Amino acid sequence: MTTTPAGSPATPRQKLLLLDFDGTVCLGDDPVLHYAAQVDALLAERGRTAHDDGGVRAVVAGALAAGDLQVPAPPEGTPAQDGYQLVQRLGRARGLSAEETGVAFRAGREALLAVGLQRSDVHAPAGLAALLAEIRPAAAVVLVTNSPATAFAPWLEALGLTGAFDAVVNDAGKPAGLPAALEAALEEARRGAGVEHIAETQVLSIGDIWENDLAPVAARGGTTVLIDRFAAGIGSPDHRVPDLAAAAPILRDWAAAPDADV
Incomplete structure (x- = not known):
């Protein structure tokens, strides 16, 4: 598992937004x-x-x-x-x-x-880059993906998301590797935010597979948003949405709130 810093704002932040890649950030069949x-x-x-x-x-x-x-x-x-x-x-x-x-x-x-x-039909959700730029002053933003680090940069470039994240955790090995990936993301976020501690309750994870992207975060008291494109109805997320556009107001409210409970 590797982490790749992507540059971050200098303002102190005490929240962490985790994003899945395939089906969340990267769309297309x-x-x-x-x-x-x-x-x-x-x-x-x-x-x-x-x-x-x-x-x-x-x-x-x-x-x-x-x-x-x-x-x-x-x-x-x-x-x-x-x-x-x-x-x-x-x-x-x-x-x-x-x-x-x-x-x-x-x-x-x-x-x-x-x-x-x-x-190909690979594309990012409309407005994602702008949404992440809006959230980053309040929360460190980390991408967690099973995709290998090798030749990953062209994917971010094709999506128009180069530099959109504070860090990228590749080869995460989800679902089994998500707890370790979460620790790596927390460490990257703490370093980038310039604070000693980001509480696990101040983490929001968004993804399209309950056990891969969200369950370990929920178990630690974080906030979870499940993109349920195919209405599978699995898991018990705090929020279930059909796509990222529907999740955008949730992410904005979470980032603006004094804590992660929205």
Whole structure:
């Protein structure tokens, strides 16, 4: 896990805003579909393609187009919360290990970079850069992502978010790695804010996967905002919204409040 400072305002801040990357800061279905294509390639290498549904990419593409990740029924008991989770589950159900789906995820990123992010549908939520600039005087802003640090800068550049964060925590290994990533983010925020302590109750985390992005923060008394694009209904966040635009007023109120309880 690496942290990369991105520069921060000099004013003291005693709050921390954590943001997930895929599905929160980085939108677009092309990264998911490239991941799915790499899962199909691994399955083909292992001779595990005896399905009549066209493969993982075809299934996921159809689910995303329909806006329903439960088509077909999920291979696990709880609904998939985003396309990445659906790809992983389908790959695992067809015989890949967690390590192999991780390899496919990284290969999908590399493949999309080779094509060119400018030729993809990758984009940031409208107004995000301005929103973060508005919040940063009150709160340190840290991006926490499972994406590798290698070749990550082009993603931020394509999204128009270079320099938008006080720090970036890559290779976070969520969900298991989120507690450690939270500690790293707190340390980066304390250093950037120029204060000795940022209380865990002064942390707000926003993301689209409950167990990956929010549950450990909730357990420590922080505020959680779940972007539930596909209405999976999982988890118990303080706020559940369909997209980041709906979350913007919540983030502004939290940043402006004397504490994180909004």
